[in-house]
Amino acid sequence: MKKNNDDLFRFVEYSAENAERTGYSNYSYWRCVFQNFLKKKTAVCMACIFFALVIFSFIAMAIGKYDFAALRSDPALAFVAPNSEFWFGTDNLGRDYWCQVWYATQTSIKLALIVALGECAVGITIGCVWGYVRSLDRVITEIYNIIYSIPTILYMTLIALLVGQSFTVMAVSLIAFGWLRMARNVRNLVLMYRDREYNLASRCLGTPVWRVLVKNIFPYLISIIILRLALSIPQTIALESTLSYLGLGLDVNTPSLGILLRNARYYFLDEPYLLIFPAVIVSLITITFYLVGNAFSDAADPRNHV
Amino acid sequence: MIKYTIKRLLQSLVTVLVVATIVFLLMRMLPTDSYFSEDQLLKLTEEQKQDQLEAAGLLDPIGEQLARFYGQIFRGDFGESRRIQTGVPVLKVIGSKFTISMRLGCTSLVIALILGVLMGIGQTLHKDRLFDHIGTGFTVFVNAVPSLVSYSLVLVFGSKILGLPSLYSTRYEMKSSILPIACLALASIASYALWTRRYMVDELNKDYIRLAKIKGMSSKNIMVKHVFKNAFVPLVQYIPANFLLTIGGSLLVERFFSVPGMGPLLTDAISRYDVNLVQTLAIIYAGLGVLGVFLGDILMMLIDPRIRLTGKGETR
Numbered sequence: 239m240k241k242n243n244d245d246l247f248r249f250v251e252y253s254a255e256n257a258e259r260t261g262y263s264n265y266s267y268w269r270c271v272f273q274n275f276l277k278k279k280t281a282v283c284m285a286c287i288f289f290a291l292v293i294f295s296f297i298a299m300a301i302g303k304y305d306f307a308a309l310r311s312d313p314a315l316a317f318v319a320p321n322s323e324f325w326f327g328t329d330n331l332g333r334d335y336w337c338q339v340w341y342a343t344q345t346s347i348k349l350a351l352i353v354a355l356g357e358c359a360v361g362i363t364i365g366c367v368w369g370y371v372r373s374l375d376r377v378i379t380e381i382y383n384i385i386y387s388i389p390t391i392l393y394m395t396l397i398a399l400l401v402g403q404s405f406t407v408m409a410v411s412l413i414a415f416g417w418l419r420m421a422r423n424v425r426n427l428v429l430m431y432r433d434r435e436y437n438l439a440s441r442c443l444g445t446p447v448w449r450v451l452v453k454n455i456f457p458y459l460i461s462i463i464i465l466r467l468a469l470s471i472p473q474t475i476a477l478e479s480t481l482s483y484l485g486l487g488l489d490v491n492t493p494s495l496g497i498l499l500r501n502a503r504y505y506f507l508d509e510p511y512l513l514i515f516p517a518v519i520v521s522l523i524t525i526t527f528y529l530v531g532n533a534f535s536d537a538a539d540p541r542n543h544v
Numbered sequence: 545m546i547k548y549t550i551k552r553l554l555q556s557l558v559t560v561l562v563v564a565t566i567v568f569l570l571m572r573m574l575p576t577d578s579y580f581s582e583d584q585l586l587k588l589t590e591e592q593k594q595d596q597l598e599a600a601g602l603l604d605p606i607g608e609q610l611a612r613f614y615g616q617i618f619r620g621d622f623g624e625s626r627r628i629q630t631g632v633p634v635l636k637v638i639g640s641k642f643t644i645s646m647r648l649g650c651t652s653l654v655i656a657l658i659l660g661v662l663m664g665i666g667q668t669l670h671k672d673r674l675f676d677h678i679g680t681g682f683t684v685f686v687n688a689v690p691s692l693v694s695y696s697l698v699l700v701f702g703s704k705i706l707g708l709p710s711l712y713s714t715r716y717e718m719k720s721s722i723l724p725i726a727c728l729a730l731a732s733i734a735s736y737a738l739w740t741r742r743y744m745v746d747e748l749n750k751d752y753i754r755l756a757k758i759k760g761m762s763s764k765n766i767m768v769k770h771v772f773k774n775a776f777v778p779l780v781q782y783i784p785a786n787f788l789l790t791i792g793g794s795l796l797v798e799r800f801f802s803v804p805g806m807g808p809l810l811t812d813a814i815s816r817y818d819v820n821l822v823q824t825l826a827i828i829y830a831g832l833g834v835l836g837v838f839l840g841d842i843l844m845m846l847i848d849p850r851i852r853l854t855g856k857g858e859t860r
Binding site: 383384387388389391392395396399400472475476479480483484486495496499503506507510513516517520521524525527528529 | 559560562563566567570573574684685687688689690691692693696697699700703704710792795796799800810811814815822826829830833834
């Protein structure tokens, strides 16, 4: 009996390793984010398909029988249905559709990525200033309201008429009117966190403002920034296709998915392949970013971590 | 409440005026040659052009023009159209167009509201079952894929399989309105369904619902009396704006189906430098947008007495 008790209440030797373990939870923010993200099967699957699509678009351009730059219109070859010579058929001017579709895919993705990153940079910067600097809040809010109340289409038409239509103009003008939403989201969050006690303490201890913003507040913004970043890609592709369709977007000689659909508008009722190929590709891209964005922002939210 | 309303209305007025001024200045940045059609450019001499511009008051200093512009607005005189329908008062040009846009828009919105909200409720009731998954798939598709693509799909489906006309025509208005209305409704159905489902699911997880279940309230009663009523409040906020914006028409749908509505008018007016028309349209759009948000806030306050906007300045 007595011996047993001694056994149970034996002193253990000091072990540095075990002592460490009690005070250390094996938690890492980014690992948790990725673990949670990988649990979303649909999003992961779509992301893989998207990367495959991007890689394939380069292969497709290389193995295609026609080069985009060397396309000639030939009325005799108009509306040839897909066959072994023209893999996606030909359009109304008798040009190979395969290389046009893949070129357009690359243009759209490139534009969307540039615009998304640009919006992010401008939006976060302005959003931080807007939220952090009290005296500027009123001014920027008014500017925001005014830019927001004028229909985007008005700006775009004016830009198309005054400046011209090219890839660069399009990218810059989309960024110039696209940062609004990002800035608003960032501003609201900065406003929420800027006066929390730990930031107050930080400032009292003499931490410079940029450090408070980057180290103390920025981590809270990551999930919303990623969500906006990912959602801005389908939005940009949609806006680009709408504008190009209306003749306000890219010029007719740089095919984008919008230009292709615009050219096909009066023919695809009889020649459905003109619609199907670009439509399937654009749907894949936009749905991917939509799902991945939502999944990632769920995963990046610390409240969903174990 | 009344004080708040007046304050908000005055603020909106200022916003609209600033927007009008900016658009006015933007339009004055355009080269004067573009005020004429190609025909006129060829026929008229330089002097005749100058005379015409002077007669229209387009050569006066900017400040003077701006002052005259404000004067006209407050008298409710928006001038005449220069190029779209030469010499016809702007309001008349708009008046003939906006009824078409509004009819299509309101019909589609009513359909969307009914279908979308019903779909959202259905999804909540069958959460994580087949209907919910199909519904989510639908909303993701409509939200993610560019509307141009989904309109094309509706067009192919409607005209190939159902045999509906692919372009709007005044000869058989009813039949040719179906596809534009379907396209307009599509996006709204998806967004109403999405938000109804989200708000209802949020509401279902709250403590007072658990209490209601524990005390033995039937789940039908819970749904109707608690969940739906509360989930509908945030939705209500956007309904007035949506209805008002139908007046503006949808540019893409109307271009796509050649509907002679308000949507394409703005781009047409800009590309033909119809200054008065552009200014009036911008004022109308800005006014409708601001008014929509305002009415939404008021409506939300009326429906949910817990919401007080007067206390805080921040509303949106």
